[in-house]
Amino acid sequence: MSQLPEQPADTSIPTSADVARLAGVSRATVSYVLNNNTTVRISESTRRRVREAASDLGYVPHAAARSLRAGHTRTVLLPAAHVPAGPLQQRFFIDLQSDLRRLDYTVVQYGSGGLDPDEAARAWAELRPVAVVSPVGMALTRVGIGVLTRSGAKAVITLGPQPVDGAHALVMDQREVGSCAVRHLLSGGRSRIGVVMPQEPGLAPFSEPRLAGALRALDETGADARIQPLPLRYEEASAEDLAARWRSLGLDSVFAYNDEYAMLLMRALQDAGVEVPGEVAVIGADDLMLGRLLRPRLSSVRMELATAQPLAEMIDRLVQHPGGAPERHYLLRARAVARESG
Incomplete structure (x- = not known):
């Protein structure tokens, strides 16, 4: 041994x-x-x-001794998300950690599974972070934000589809993704559009705004078209069931939530004899490399995150100058990448 x-x-x-x-x-x-x-x-x-x-x-x-001398820590807490992080968020957090370290912050990741928002805030506060970037899926409350600020957090920042009162917000407006996908399908002459609604727990904060964005695009363009939500589990059996019923739905296209659901559904449609893109155009989101290797190659919505100021520098500024009004920064940019699937 x-x-x-x-x-x-x-x-x-x-x-x-x-x-x-x-x-x-x-x-x-x-x-x-x-x-x-x-x-x-x-x-x-x-x-x-x-x-x-x-x-x-x-x-x-010794980080703790340095914190005692300074009267505060240099710790930025990045709690783990309660929903699976997509590739865009993974790159976002990797880059953020690297940039914060260059600014001499200690970056700590924290697992918060099983805690409600206020319990999580109290657990985070025990570490006395100077800043917290709250992840998607953890809906901080004003009580939790107050606990963090009273424990010494000079900046509490939320990352997600909606801002939270009392905190700075990095808003990833998922409506842009649904809107972009539907505008792409409409521009290709499609008018009977399905929108996949994943049934997996924790994805509603993404899927529901994407559906809202799809409906918004229909209103804004004034197109003579319709949108039908399509519940789908990330299972082959669920995709096979939907594909078997496809022709009875009368749909000519689908925004499949993201590339993984798009690949799952597209394979099931092809196995059921439904031609892609002849009978149905398919578009996903995230622009994964694997989607480009399929035949037909998968159309997708490519997303980017951008702020006027590098995010680590923004956090440093908020730490150095606390007490201002909560800031709102809208990060998400989306554009359709057309390929062979429609």
């Missing part, structure tokens, strides 16, 4: 004083260098000497 190597009983944890002696500088200089303090002028050769000494000794700053 494997075991961890034994550590000598007299092994001591290196301190900043050890680094200072080895580098030939003061402890204050060590603190300035290792905490990336740019308000004090220190030569590059001295900074390099301190970093080399810290590396040789295996020293790292």
Whole structure:
């Protein structure tokens, strides 16, 4: 049975004083260098000497001690989402974590499964984060936001389809996705459009606004067309059942919520003898590579997230200057990518 190597009983944890002696500088200089303090002028050769000494000794700053000295942490909390993150959100959080670290923030991810919004806020507050970016699917309340701010959070930011009163908001308006997909189908001459409504738990905050966006596109264009919601589980049997009934529905196209549901339904339609795109045009969303490898290649809605200011810099600004009115930033941009499926 494997075991961890034994550590000598007299092994001591290196301190900043050890680094200072080895580098030939003061402890204050060590603190300035290792905490990336740019308000004090220190030569590059001295900074390099301190970093080399810290590396040789295996020293790292103590985050909790630094927080006590400063009176606040440098921790930005990124709680885990309660719904599966799509590729766009995954890239968003990877880039955000990298950018925050470059600004000398400690990024902590936190699992909040099984907690209601107020319980989650109290659990997050125990870590005394300086900022929280609340994920999609966690509907913070004013009570939870108050708990966080009273515990020292200078910026509470929500990410999701709708803003939350009392918090800054990064709004991903899912209506844009449904609207973009339906406008694409209408421009291709389709007029009897199905909209897939996933039956999996937790997806309603995405699917319902996408349906609303589809209906909005119909109103705005004034097209002589109709939209029919189509409940679908992410199971082959559910897709096969829908495909078997397809011709009786009288639909000539479908916005299938995203690329995964689109691929599931398109395969079932083809197996049922329904020609794509001859009898039915299919469009998904997310623009996954796998959808481009299908035959016919899958049309999709490509989404991008963009803010006027890089998000990590925006969080830093809100932390440095707390107390302002809640900000609203609409992130989501959508455009249809036409391929062979319609």
